[in-house]
Amino acid sequence: MSDRALITTRNLSVHYPLRGGLIGPRQVVRAVEGVSIEIPAGHFFGLVGESGSGKTTLGRALLRAAPITHGEVIYDDGEVRYDLAAIDKAALKDYRSRAQLIFQDPYAALSPRMTVRDIIAEPLEVMGLTKSRAETDERVREIATMCRLNLEHLRRFPHAFSGGQRQRISIARALVSRPRFVVADEAVAALDVSIQADVLNLLRSLQKEMGLTFLFISHDLSVVAHVCDHVAVMYLGRLVETAPTRQLFARPRHPYTRALLSAIPSLDPDDRGRTRRLEGEIPSPTDPPPGCKFHTRCPYATDRCRAEEPELEDAGDGHNVSCHRWRELGEELAMD
Amino acid sequence: MTRLLDVENLTLQFDTDEGRITAVDDVSFSIEQGQVMGLVGESGSGKSVTAKSLMKLNARNAVYGPQSRIILHLDDGPVDVMTLRSAREMQLVRGGAISMIFQEPMASFAPAITIGSQMVEQLLIHTDMNKKQARELSIEMLARVGISDAARRFDQYAFELSGGMRQRAMIAMALSTRPRLLIADEPTTALDVTIQAQVIDLMKDLVAEFGMAIIFITHDLGVIAQTADTVAVMYLGRLVEQGPVREVIRTPAHPYTRGLIAALPDLENLDKPLTPVPGDIPSPLERPTGCVFNTRCSVAIEGRCQHEVPQFMQLDDHHRVACHLAARERGAA
Numbered sequence: 187m188s189d190r191a192l193i194t195t196r197n198l199s200v201h202y203p204l205r206g207g208l209i210g211p212r213q214v215v216r217a218v219e220g221v222s223i224e225i226p227a228g229h230f231f232g233l234v235g236e237s238g239s240g241k242t243t244l245g246r247a248l249l250r251a252a253p254i255t256h257g258e259v260i261y262d263d264g265e266v267r268y269d270l271a272a273i274d275k276a277a278l279k280d281y282r283s284r285a286q287l288i289f290q291d292p293y294a295a296l297s298p299r300m301t302v303r304d305i306i307a308e309p310l311e312v313m314g315l316t317k318s319r320a321e322t323d324e325r326v327r328e329i330a331t332m333c334r335l336n337l338e339h340l341r342r343f344p345h346a347f348s349g350g351q352r353q354r355i356s357i358a359r360a361l362v363s364r365p366r367f368v369v370a371d372e373a374v375a376a377l378d379v380s381i382q383a384d385v386l387n388l389l390r391s392l393q394k395e396m397g398l399t400f401l402f403i404s405h406d407l408s409v410v411a412h413v414c415d416h417v418a419v420m421y422l423g424r425l426v427e428t429a430p431t432r433q434l435f436a437r438p439r440h441p442y443t444r445a446l447l448s449a450i451p452s453l454d455p456d457d458r459g460r461t462r463r464l465e466g467e468i469p470s471p472t473d474p475p476p477g478c479k480f481h482t483r484c485p486y487a488t489d490r491c492r493a494e495e496p497e498l499e500d501a502g503d504g505h506n507v508s509c510h511r512w513r514e515l516g517e518e519l520a521m522d
Numbered sequence: 523m524t525r526l527l528d529v530e531n532l533t534l535q536f537d538t539d540e541g542r543i544t545a546v547d548d549v550s551f552s553i554e555q556g557q558v559m560g561l562v563g564e565s566g567s568g569k570s571v572t573a574k575s576l577m578k579l580n581a582r583n584a585v586y587g588p589q590s591r592i593i594l595h596l597d598d599g600p601v602d603v604m605t606l607r608s609a610r611e612m613q614l615v616r617g618g619a620i621s622m623i624f625q626e627p628m629a630s631f632a633p634a635i636t637i638g639s640q641m642v643e644q645l646l647i648h649t650d651m652n653k654k655q656a657r658e659l660s661i662e663m664l665a666r667v668g669i670s671d672a673a674r675r676f677d678q679y680a681f682e683l684s685g686g687m688r689q690r691a692m693i694a695m696a697l698s699t700r701p702r703l704l705i706a707d708e709p710t711t712a713l714d715v716t717i718q719a720q721v722i723d724l725m726k727d728l729v730a731e732f733g734m735a736i737i738f739i740t741h742d743l744g745v746i747a748q749t750a751d752t753v754a755v756m757y758l759g760r761l762v763e764q765g766p767v768r769e770v771i772r773t774p775a776h777p778y779t780r781g782l783i784a785a786l787p788d789l790e791n792l793d794k795p796l797t798p799v800p801g802d803i804p805s806p807l808e809r810p811t812g813c814v815f816n817t818r819c820s821v822a823i824e825g826r827c828q829h830e831v832p833q834f835m836q837l838d839d840h841h842r843v844a845c846h847l848a849a850r851e852r853g854a855a
């Protein structure tokens with residue numbers, strides 16, 4: 187594992203215009219706001235946060251599939267270096283083969299009229315990455331084997347498959363172009379627990395075998411804790427904390443991370459604690475509160491928090507945290 | 523403890539274009555008053571249709587087995603829901619003795635009617651309140667589940683509320699008629715964890731206050747561990763294990779329950795490998811013979827599990843399991 191950053195963003199913002207009324211100012215959704223993050227090559231990087239926090243939007247911006255309103259996204263795999271906000275058409279075409287997306291819904295993602303072989307082969311054909319049908323077939327068989335798909339099944343149609351098998355087909359399709367960077371957006375959310383473990387294990391082993399860098403987006407913190415080596419937490423379009431997985435789960439430095447962790451229902455029936463529950467709901471991204479975006483729900487908020495937005499700072503131990511009070515809160519937030 | 527519900531030999535099939543499929547196969551269980559029963563199982567295992575059977579709410583193509591009995595023990599004596607026919611008779615259970623929070627959030631609220639009018643209408647049918655009293659109680663219930671500005675929300679439509687708010691409103695509506703049994707079908711699955719935690723706390727408070735029994739359906743064993751007294755595990759339409767929540771989670775006896783727990787990421791133990799249950803859930807059109815789990819069971823007994831349906835065996839007073847191997851280990855076979 188090398189620590190060179192494959193993806194670096196600086197102050198990245200993605201704003202969507204809202205179809206506003208005739209009167210009043212035009213509104214925008216600040217889906218991602220001022221995010222600076224580094225995803226080291228070879229990492230299995232987790233991205234968590236509640237619904238609407240901007241995870242999908244950030245993932246898509248890194249794939250150049252969402253508009254980059256402000257800031258920079260740099261992709262650098264040692265072979266090529268792209269500045270995604272200013273990338274030209276030819277380079278973008280090359281980038282598409284280097285960066286891929288795995289979707290959440292294994293039922294919606296696959297065209298019902300194509301055979302499994304054609305579904306997996308399509309990216310190669312669209313991007314013109316192979317010279318002959320024989321070469322395409324060879325690549326399809328190779329990736330299908332790596333994804334533990336039965337080669338006999340390549341001639342079938344996707345409706346014949348269960349959720350877990352469909353997700354393996356989607357993974358094969360995403361990896362057939364031999365990308366370096368893969369965004370997996372809620373890739374196991376639609377699967378039953380008994381099947382989910384199989385897909386997670388497959389993703390981890392593919393990452394090692396193919397030397398991939400993953401951005402693994404999930405709202406399930408227990409899953410992220412098990413598969414990711416590094417985690418970033420988002421709230422209302424902002425990055426609030428990043429840290430190596432174990433540090434994050436043992437010693438969260440941001441009050442929101444702490445609250446997320448305590449909200450996970452424990453598997454122990456004798457541990458029915460209800461301490462440190464968060465009140466209220468996530469504010470609307472069209473009308474975010476001033477100051478720290480979390481102050482409306484934070485038990486530690488002060489006047490400064492209500493007025494001034496904290497910056498992401500290095501808090502040691504590999505943590506980066508965006509909270510005015512992280513120094514004083516250290517012990518208070520540790521998980522026991 | 524006082525018995526509230528006995529489900530006996532519930533069998534439910536659906537007529538479909540591809541033939542008759544079995545969704546629930548000979549399921550029996552009981553619930554005591556004030557008890558919370560968790561119902562878990564993979565998608566398609568029959569949790570929702572079992573729950574809907576308790577109010578005979580399944581689609582028209584449903585065919586109930588002739589042995590099926592659903593006995594509700596009400597103050598005026600037992601009622602077999604299976605024998606209720608007319609809409610009037612059904613009112614006794616639907617929204618009366620039993621309320622349900624549906625898995626499809628929009629199924630609980632009609633889109634074109636305000637939340638308030640729906641709550642009032644229910645109360646007018648099921649209680650002898652007048653309109654004014656019904657309105658007051660509804661607003662009180664909305665406030666009770668933590669909806670701020672309840673009087674204003676009363677006049678809103680379901681789509682105007684956030685997910686967490688809508689879930690609270692559904693709980694308020696389901697509880698306003700003071701049912702004896704609340705069926706909550708995945709009430710927190712679509713919610714964020716911080717909101718899920720709020721809703722779970724709310725439901726616990728309401729059980730303590732109202733003393734009704736709950737059937738809590740979920741995929742999430744953590745949610746079960748946090749809310750339920752007992753748990754029933756379903757697989758492909760069959761109940762495979764049932765018992766007190768501590769025992770089933772700590773000492774699961776059925777290979778499927780064990781597999782489910784082994785597959786679950788556990789925050790307390792990040793080094794635990796995630797072990798999937800091998801294979802895939804068979805289609806309901808290809809129900810395995812013998813034990814329904816035998817196509818995925820790594821400890822299946824050759825020549826037996828494929829042919830013979832395992833019957834329930836008591837492990838102790840409350841914990842029971844349907845598995846040939848568990849029975850053999852017990853020396854009971």
Ligand SMILES: Nc1ncnc2c1ncn2[C@@H]1O[C@H](COP(=O)(O)OP(=O)(O)OP(=O)(O)O)[C@@H](O)[C@H]1O
Nearest residue numbers: 202215217236237238239240241242243244405471
């Ligand atoms: N194309 C779009 N146009 C307008 N608003 C958008 C668009 N895409 C996303 N948004 C808004 O941006 C915000 C962030 O959305 P996003 O989908 O990135 O969140 P998320 O963290 O992935 O949530 P979830 O967990 O629900 O998938 C939301 O408020 C969403 O409504």
Ligand SMILES: Nc1ncnc2c1ncn2[C@@H]1O[C@H](COP(=O)(O)OP(=O)(O)OP(=O)(O)O)[C@@H](O)[C@H]1O
Nearest residue numbers: 536538545564565566567568569570571572581806
């Ligand atoms: N009206 C119907 N006609 C035909 N089949 C049906 C009908 N309703 C349900 N089924 C089938 O009955 C089985 C059990 O469905 P049910 O909805 O109870 O599953 P579940 O355990 O609640 O799953 P989930 O966890 O996905 O909600 C499934 O195979 C389903 O497809």
Ligand code: SF4
Nearest residue numbers: 478481484491509510
């Ligand atoms: S900056 Fe203030 S409001 Fe924001 S998380 Fe820190 S303590 Fe809470």
Ligand code: SF4
Nearest residue numbers: 813816819827845846
């Ligand atoms: S009865 Fe046989 S196949 Fe079924 S769970 Fe037990 S051992 Fe496995």
Ligand SMILES: [Mg+2]
Nearest residue numbers: 241242243371
């Ligand atoms: Mg998303």
Ligand SMILES: [Mg+2]
Nearest residue numbers: 569570571625
């Ligand atoms: Mg269901």
